[in-house]
Each structure stands twice: as C-alpha cells, then as structure tokens.
Amino acid sequence: MASQNPVKQKEVVEIEKELSFGPIHPALLEPYRIRLFVNDEYVEDCELTVNVAYRGIEKLFEGLPIERALVIAEKVCGICSNVHAFNAVRVIEGGLNIEVPTRASYIRVLVHEIQRMTSHLLFFGHAFEVLGHETFAMRSFLLRETFMDLMAYIGGNRVMASVPIIGGIRPRADLTEPLKKTILSRLDEFEDKYTDYVNRIMADPMVMSRLTGVGLLSKDEAIKWYATGPTGRASGWDFDLRRDMKEYKPFDFKVIVLNEGDNKARVVARALEIFESIKIMRQVVKNLPEGPVVNRQWIAGKMDYTIAYIETYRGELMHSYGLDEHGLIRNYKIRTPTITNLAAMEQACIGDHVTDAMVTIASCDPCLTCCTRAEVVEKGRSRVMTDQEVVRNYGWRH
Amino acid sequence: MSLKARSRRNAIHAMLFYSGGCNGCDIEVANALLSPRYDLEQYKVLFTWNPREADVLIVSGIIAWQLLEPLKKIYSMIPNPKAVVAIGSCPINGNVYKNLVGDIGVNEDIFAPLDNIIPVDVKVPGCPPRPEDILEGVVKGVPKLVEAP
Amino acid sequence: MDTISFTLLLIASSVIAIVIATLYSLVLPGIERKVQARIQQRIGPPILTPGFWSVIKFTYKEKVEPIAQMPRLYKCSVYLGVVVVAFLLLFSTPYWWAVLSWGSILGIVGLLKIEEVIYVFMGSQSQSILSTSMPMPDLAKGSKHIGTRREFVEQHSAERAIKMMAIGSLPIYLALIVPFVVGKSILISDVVSFQNPAFFSAPWYGLPLPSHPILFTVPGFLATIPFFLGYTILLNEKPFSILKAKIDVIEGGVLEYASTLRAAYYVMRNLLLFALSSIFVTLFIGIPFDPFTPFVFLLNMLLSIILPVCLAVLVAFSPILTFRQIYPVAIGLSAIGVLAMILAVSI
Numbered sequence: 034m035a036s037q038n039p040v041k042q043k044e045v046v047e048i049e050k051e052l053s054f055g056p057i058h059p060a061l062l063e064p065y066r067i068r069l070f071v072n073d074e075y076v077e078d079c080e081l082t083v084n085v086a087y088r089g090i091e092k093l094f095e096g097l098p099i100e101r102a103l104v105i106a107e108k109v110c111g112i113c114s115n116v117h118a119f120n121a122v123r124v125i126e127g128g129l130n131i132e133v134p135t136r137a138s139y140i141r142v143l144v145h146e147i148q149r150m151t152s153h154l155l156f157f158g159h160a161f162e163v164l165g166h167e168t169f170a171m172r173s174f175l176l177r178e179t180f181m182d183l184m185a186y187i188g189g190n191r192v193m194a195s196v197p198i199i200g201g202i203r204p205r206a207d208l209t210e211p212l213k214k215t216i217l218s219r220l221d222e223f224e225d226k227y228t229d230y231v232n233r234i235m236a237d238p239m240v241m242s243r244l245t246g247v248g249l250l251s252k253d254e255a256i257k258w259y260a261t262g263p264t265g266r267a268s269g270w271d272f273d274l275r276r277d278m279k280e281y282k283p284f285d286f287k288v289i290v291l292n293e294g295d296n297k298a299r300v301v302a303r304a305l306e307i308f309e310s311i312k313i314m315r316q317v318v319k320n321l322p323e324g325p326v327v328n329r330q331w332i333a334g335k336m337d338y339t340i341a342y343i344e345t346y347r348g349e350l351m352h353s354y355g356l357d358e359h360g361l362i363r364n365y366k367i368r369t370p371t372i373t374n375l376a377a378m379e380q381a382c383i384g385d386h387v388t389d390a391m392v393t394i395a396s397c398d399p400c401l402t403c404c405t406r407a408e409v410v411e412k413g414r415s416r417v418m419t420d421q422e423v424v425r426n427y428g429w430r431h
Numbered sequence: 432m433s434l435k436a437r438s439r440r441n442a443i444h445a446m447l448f449y450s451g452g453c454n455g456c457d458i459e460v461a462n463a464l465l466s467p468r469y470d471l472e473q474y475k476v477l478f479t480w481n482p483r484e485a486d487v488l489i490v491s492g493i494i495a496w497q498l499l500e501p502l503k504k505i506y507s508m509i510p511n512p513k514a515v516v517a518i519g520s521c522p523i524n525g526n527v528y529k530n531l532v533g534d535i536g537v538n539e540d541i542f543a544p545l546d547n548i549i550p551v552d553v554k555v556p557g558c559p560p561r562p563e564d565i566l567e568g569v570v571k572g573v574p575k576l577v578e579a580p
Numbered sequence: 581m582d583t584i585s586f587t588l589l590l591i592a593s594s595v596i597a598i599v600i601a602t603l604y605s606l607v608l609p610g611i612e613r614k615v616q617a618r619i620q621q622r623i624g625p626p627i628l629t630p631g632f633w634s635v636i637k638f639t640y641k642e643k644v645e646p647i648a649q650m651p652r653l654y655k656c657s658v659y660l661g662v663v664v665v666a667f668l669l670l671f672s673t674p675y676w677w678a679v680l681s682w683g684s685i686l687g688i689v690g691l692l693k694i695e696e697v698i699y700v701f702m703g704s705q706s707q708s709i710l711s712t713s714m715p716m717p718d719l720a721k722g723s724k725h726i727g728t729r730r731e732f733v734e735q736h737s738a739e740r741a742i743k744m745m746a747i748g749s750l751p752i753y754l755a756l757i758v759p760f761v762v763g764k765s766i767l768i769s770d771v772v773s774f775q776n777p778a779f780f781s782a783p784w785y786g787l788p789l790p791s792h793p794i795l796f797t798v799p800g801f802l803a804t805i806p807f808f809l810g811y812t813i814l815l816n817e818k819p820f821s822i823l824k825a826k827i828d829v830i831e832g833g834v835l836e837y838a839s840t841l842r843a844a845y846y847v848m849r850n851l852l853l854f855a856l857s858s859i860f861v862t863l864f865i866g867i868p869f870d871p872f873t874p875f876v877f878l879l880n881m882l883l884s885i886i887l888p889v890c891l892a893v894l895v896a897f898s899p900i901l902t903f904r905q906i907y908p909v910a911i912g913l914s915a916i917g918v919l920a921m922i923l924a925v926s927i
C-alpha cells in the first residue's frame with residue numbers, strides 16, 4: 034500500500050503559507066486548533082493543537098473516594114460518557130476481584146453498544162456537515178434520536194446515563210419486560226431506515242467522489258502511527274479488543290476490516306459496524322439471564338496499580354489507578370483512543386486539498402476533550418507541567 | 432410594536448462558543464440545531480459561526496484558560512444588542528471539575544462562573560440540559576434584545 | 581419621444597424596478613430555506629425570517645468598524661456590489677435597452693465580471709478573528725514550521741475567487757450567448773422581440789405571451805444547464821461554494837461585515853439571486869421585467885422563482901466540491917455551452 038502513495042514520503046518541501054482554524058470553527062465540534070501548511074491548495078503538513086479544553090481531569094481524581102470518582106470519570110467526555118464510567122469500574126473490579134452478575138454484564142454491553150450507535154451516528158452527522166451535505170447530516174441526527182431515547186429510557190439522561198456502578202449496574206437501569214419490547218421494536222424500525230440511509234449515501238456520486246481516494250492511510254502507516262479503532266481497521270489493521278473482552282464472550286459478531294484506508298473506507302467501516310452492534314443488542318435483549326444486577330459485597334481497600342483496556346467507539350481506551358489504604362484513588366491515568374489517532378490524522382491529510390483535509394480529520398472521528406498533557410524535558414529530566422505553567426514560563430503569542 | 436422590535440423578534444442569529452466542557456453540551460446544542468426533531472430554525476433562530484452576524488452567544492463548558500481570551504474577544508466582536516446564554520452546569524458553576532476536586536483543593540485551570548467574565552442573561556442548568564431546554568433558553572434571551580435601544 | 585420624457589421614464593422605471601425587486605428578492609431566501617427544510621424533514625424558518633427581517637434587524641444593530649487592511653475600501657466594496665447588481669437587474673427592464681450598449685450582452689458579461697472581482701477585493705481585505713488572529717498559544721518551541729507566512733482564511737478565499745473567476749464563470753457566459761445567437765443580434769430587444777413579437781406593440785395593460793420561447797428549442801434547453809449551474813457558481817452556493825466553504829474559509833471575504841454592511845451584503849446576494857433569474861426569464865422565455873406593463877412584470881417575478889427553488893433543491897442534495905471536481909465539471913459545462921451555441925448557429 035505504501036508504494037501506491039508517493040506523496041506522503043518524507044521529503045523537505047517549501048511551504049508557501051499557513052492556514053489556521055479554530056478553536057471556534059464550523060468544522061470542529063469541540064475546541065482545538067488546526068494549523069495546515071499549504072502550497073496553493075495542497076496540504077504539505079499539518080499540526081493539531083489539542084490541549085485547548087484542559088481541565089486537569091486526571092488530577093481531580095487524586096484522593097477521591099472511588100464512588101465519587103465515578104461521577105468525574107463519566108464526564109471525561111460527553112460523547113462516550115458511558116465508556117469511561119464502564120472502564121473505571123472495570124479497573125477496580127479487576128483489581129479487587131469483584132464478581133459482576135451476568136445480567137449486569139449483559140446490560141452494560143447493551144448500553145455500551147447503544148452509545149456506540151450514538152457515537153457513530155454523530156460521526157456521520159459531523160462528517161457530512163464537514164462535507165457540506167446538510168441533508169445527510171440532519172438525517173443522521175434524526176436517526177440518532179432513536180438511541181438517545183433508548184439511553185434516556187434506560188439511564189434517565191440522554192447523555193450521562195451513569196449505568197455502570199462498581200459490582201454491577203444501577204438498579205434503576207435494569208431492563209423491564211416492556212422496555213425490552215420497546216428496544217427490539219425501535220431496533221427493527223431503525224434498521225430499516227438506516228439501511229435505506231446507507232444505500233442512499235453509497236449511491237450518491239458527488240459524495241462518493243469527495244470521499245474516495247482521499248486521505249489515504251496505508252496499513253503500515255496506520256501501525257506506525259498507532260491508529261486504533263475503526264480508523265485503524267479501515268486501513269486493514271485487524272484488531273478489536275472486543276474479541277478478547279470477557280463481557281463480549283457470549284455474543285457473536287464480526288469485526289469489520291477494510292483495506293482501502295481512505296475516507297470512504299473510514300465512513301463505510303463505521304456504517305457496517307452499526308449493523309454488528311444491532312446484532313449484539315438483539316442478542317443481549319433476547320438472551321438476558323435472570324438474576325441480581327448488582328453485587329454490593331465489596332469493600333474498597335488497598336489496591337495495586339491496575340490497568341483495564343476496553344474497545345470504545347474510536348479505539349482502545351485505557352484507565353488505570355491504584356487505591357491507598359483508605360480506599361482513595363491514587364495515580365489516575367487515562368489514555369484515550371484519539372491521542373493515538375492524532376498522529377495518524379496529521380499524516381492522513383497530507384497531500385490533499387484543504388477542503389479535503391478537513392474531511393479527513395473529521396473522518397478519523399476526533400474527540401479531543403480528553404487528550405491534554407504537557408511534558409517538558411529540561412536538562413535531561415522530564416516533568417509534567419500544566420499548560421498554564423507553560424504559558425507563564427514561556428509566554429504566549431497574541 | 433415598532434419595526435425595530437418586530438425585526439429583532441423575528442430574526443435571531445445564535446452563535447455557539449464551546450469553551451471546553453465535556454462536549455456533551457456542545458453535542459446537545461448541535462442536536463437542537465441540526466436534528467429535524469428539534470429544529471431551532473422554526474423558532475426563528477438561525478445559526479451562524481460568525482460573531483459579526485450573531486445576536487445570541489451560546490456558551491457551553493467550563494472556561495478553560497486557553498479559551499478565556501478568545502471568549503472575551505469574540506464577545507466584544509458581537510455588535511450590540513447581544514445576549515449570552517450559558518448552557519449546562521459547567522459555565523454556571525464549574526460542575527464537577529470545580530466542585531469535586533480531590534487533593535488539589537482548588538482547580539486553577541477553570542475560570543468557571545461565566546458571570547465573572549462576561550454578563551450572562553440566561554442560564555440553562557443541567558448536565559447536559561435537554562435540547563428542549565436549550566431551545567427555551569435561547570428564546571428567553573430575546574426580550575433583552577428587543578428591549579435594547 | 582423626446583429626450584427629457586425618455587429620461588424621466590427611464591429613471592422612474594429603474595426606481596420602481598429596483599425597489600420592488602429588492603423587496604421581492606428578500607422573500608426568496610426564505611423560500612429557499614423552506615424548500616431545503618422540507619427536504620430535510622423539518623419545519624424550517626418562517627418565510628420572511630432569513631431575508632426580510634434579518635436585513636431590517638441588521639440595520640438596527642450597532643455600527644462597528646470592520647477589521648480590515650483598508651476599512652474604507654472594504655466597506656465600499658459591498659455598496660459597489662449592490663450598485664453593480666442593481667444595474668444588472670436593469671438589463672431586464674426595456675427602457676435601458678435603448679441606452680447605448682446597455683442593451684447588449686456585453687454589458688451583462690462586464691457587470692458579472694465586476695461582481696466576481698468584488699469577492700477578490702473583499703477576501704483580500706477582511707481579517708476576521710476566526711482564523712490567524714485568534715489569541716491562541718499555538719506557536720510553541722516545538723511547533724512545526726515556525727516562521728511560515730500565516731494567512732487569514734479570507735485571503736485564501738480570495739485566491740480561490742481568482743481561480744473561480746478564471747474557470748467557473750465560463751459556463752454562464754457561454755449560456756448567455758446562446759439566445760443572442762438564436763436571435764441573430766447582440767441586442768436584448770431583438771432577442772425579446774424574436775421570442776415575443778407582440779411585446780413591443782402591446783398596450784400597458786396587455787399580457788403578450790411569447791410565441792416561441794428559446795427555452796423550448798434544443799439549443800435553448802441545452803444552454804439552460806450551463807446557465808443554471810453557472811448561476812450556482814456566481815452565487816457561490818453549494819456544490820460550487822468553495823470560496824465560501826463553511827468548513828474551511830467559513831464565509832470567505834464577507835466575514836467582517838456587521839450591522840448595516842451585513843444588511844447591504846444580504847441585499848446584494850439576494851438581489852443577484854433575483855437579477856440573474858429575471859435575466860434568464862427575459863432572455864430565454866421572452867418575458868421582461870417591465871414596470872410599465874404590470875402583468876408582464878408580475879409574470880416575470882413569478883417565473884423568477886423557478887431558478888432559486890431549483891437552486892435550493894440542488895443545495896440540499898449536494899456536498900461542497902473541491903477544485904478536483906470543479907475543473908472537470910466547469911469544462912464539461914462549457915462544452916455543453918459550446919454545443920448549444922453550435923446548434924443555435926445551425927438553426
């Protein structure tokens with residue numbers, strides 16, 4: 034693949050000018066800054082400044098009791114709130130060997146997949162908004178409402194459903210029989226409409242001509258720049274953590290891997306993943322075992338630094354922390370998928386038109402509120418600074 | 432009603448400033464605007480990304496320090512009369528990021544109550560508020576615009 | 581008819597035409613939005629909101645100085661744009677056809693060119709906060725390519741405007757020539773009387789209908805395609821909105837217009853929407869925008885809705901095209917225009 038793409042070889046190029054966009058810009062869903070280095074219309078290089086929404090979120094966890102920390106964990110990101118809550122409890126469940134009832138585990142998977150749908154449909158909305166196709170974007174937002182509703186029925190809030198708690202799920206989020214019926218019927222309804230929608234997109238020549246062959250990211254590059262999730266899978270990198278997660282063992286689904294590595298592949302990969310998610314959700318609802326939904330037999334005590342990985346909508350997410358003897362959190366670390374996708378994004382948009390580059394960045398589905406670190410290497414020693422310190426020391430440009 | 436008041440009531444341009452929350456509110460605002468189910472435009476609210484065109488500034492999110500200057504700048508670029516709508520708990524009181532701190536005590540990176548930075552006219556609490564509430568909040572900013580000289 | 585009364589009538593007809601056209605054109609964006617909204621399965625804004633009320637509201641806003649390299653020139657260019665578009669509109673009113681070269685195709689093409697150049701002016705002047713001058717600490721020690729010339733997005737938009745001038749406006753010019761070739765004259769009056777022989781002899785209350793409109797001949801119909809897409813290009817609407825592409829250059833050169841200036845910009849854009857549409861009806865169907873024959877006048881206004889509505893449908897169904905696609909499309913459209921012209925010659 035790499036040889037097909039000679040533009041992206043490393044070479045020194047003269048750069049005519051720089052265009053910068055953001056942090057407030059129609060193409061961005063959240064504050065970050067894009068600097069594109071442009072010759073005529075062609076992007077020669079790209080830099081994303083991502084730590085704009087710095088909230089010092091890892092520091093906030095330090096010294097909080099674990100239950101209270103879950104509230105913050107959920108607010109790491111508003112698109113994938115459930116993932117962070119889910120993974121935060123998986124850490125302590127792994128570290129202290131807390132048993133999770135099967136029913137709870139099933140419902141966690143259900144909510145996880147529901148939010149995968151909202152996230153992927155938001156991606157369509159965003160990608161088509163960036164392509165300039167408002168009708169498809171709005172249609173996608175309309176389809177997304179199905180899952181926002183389901184989320185609200187299960188958890189009580191459209192975005193922050195707070196379903197997972199340590200040892201199971203919140204009893205409020207337990208599935209009742211009528212709710213199960215609703216979910217199945219809404220899924221059927223959605224699948225019909227969604228199939229039409231996807232077919233309509235695939236048949237649109239103008240949209241396809243914008244997407245095909247743009248923003249190429251070969252498999253080698255994807256691995257070299259650590260692309261994860263659908264971004265990596267659209268470049269032929271066959272890796273999905275869901276295959277190894279014990280929560281997903283009972284379910285049968287395919288992992289979508291495409292080889293093209295262009296924007297179209299990234300859109301199609303997500304489009305097909307939605308069908309797999311529907312499959313998983315149906316299985317969850319149909320095979321849901323009876324039993325308790327939460328196990329309260331645990332005490333937070335000393336816990337070693339434990340790591341949990343999960344396959345989120347954008348790739349692989351890591352949460353890790355330890356507990357001290359009072360059960361307070363120490364050393365919380367989060368590594369979100371977008372951090373690893375960033376380099377791939379910067380790479381993929383080289384060699385395209387400016388307008389296409391924006392689509393490429395959007396097609397990698399950035400979600401940047403969660404990526405903020407600054408590390409300074411001073412005289413051989415490295416230490417982490419907050420951004421504010423960086424500016425106090427080095428000043429900023431006006 | 433005078434022509435001035437009628438025109439201001441009938442065409443409202445709103446602009447979104449995401450100032451670094453968790454994104455939930457931004458997406459809900461985008462939902463209120465883009466989703467045909469809510470459709471801000473039917474309430475005569477048109478969306479824009481240009482401060483020169485805007486009447487209502489929607490702010491969502493805690494104010495991260497990097498966005499402090501841009502926020503003030505963009506606020507000052509909007510020609511009078513203008514209204515500010517704070518969406519979500521974040522700009523109102525800093526939400527968990529300001530109030531649920533662990534050992535660090537005070538989170539210096541957050542400049543949260545928006546009132547300290549620019550005058551706020553409407554507050555829509557919630558984490559995140561429902562799109563219906565967002566619509567209501569934006570429309571509540573209108574009387575201020577209408578009454579302005 | 582002596583010169584003085586001619587001049588008075590000329591002025592009277594122009595004033596009536598411009599006032600009514602401006603008011604009417606402010607309804608069009610509402611119709612456009614409504615059509616789009618219905619396609620997108622939503623209710624959409626009230627018809628008067630995007631055009632009429634917005635313009636009035638902007639005139640009541642506080643006047644602010646735009647941030648531009650030369651603020652005066654920047655402010656002038658939008659008014660110049662309004663004047664140019666107003667003159668363009670007058671091409672479809674019969675009194676102007678008698679005034680020297682105003683009545684010929686050369687005038688239309690010339691004014692359209694000025695209209696395009698104005699976008700270059702605006703783009704190179706405006707310096708909105710939304711791009712480079714945003715106070716952001718993005719230049720740090722390790723940043724890439726420090727010291728590169730940083731450009732405002734509007735300037736980039738101006739460069740695109742130049743490219744669009746070079747290639748994008750060809751289709752509409754070729755399409756505009758076709759009726760003149762069919763009518764075998766460069767004067768609009770000949771083209772109209774070719775299609776609508778009764779027009780010049782009809783009384784003021786009459787409604788002379790065209791006997792053989794060019795639109796329904798093969799070359800005329802072929803020319804409609806490049807005309808319509810050329811119209812889209814001139815208005816910078818999707819799919820050809822590359823110089824105002826919302827996702828990178830936001831709005832292009834018009835970013836800094838506030839209050840009254842923005843109202844003027846709205847008027848300019850909407851009047852252009854109407855003027856070109858009205859010229860189409862005049863040249864291709866043979867129904868001019870004549871304030872002194874009210875029924876013809878109304879009919880022209882009515883038919884002028886067709887192009888904006890088609891435009892709205894096109895906008896709702898298309899993404900933004902980049903130059904990769906625009907070049908071939910423009911060349912293809914020009915080819916269709918040339919074909920139409922050849923067919924027109926052989927008629």
Ligand code: SF4
Binds near residue numbers: 491521
């Ligand atoms: S109020 Fe809640 S949902 Fe909104 S930005 Fe803040 S944390 Fe996110």
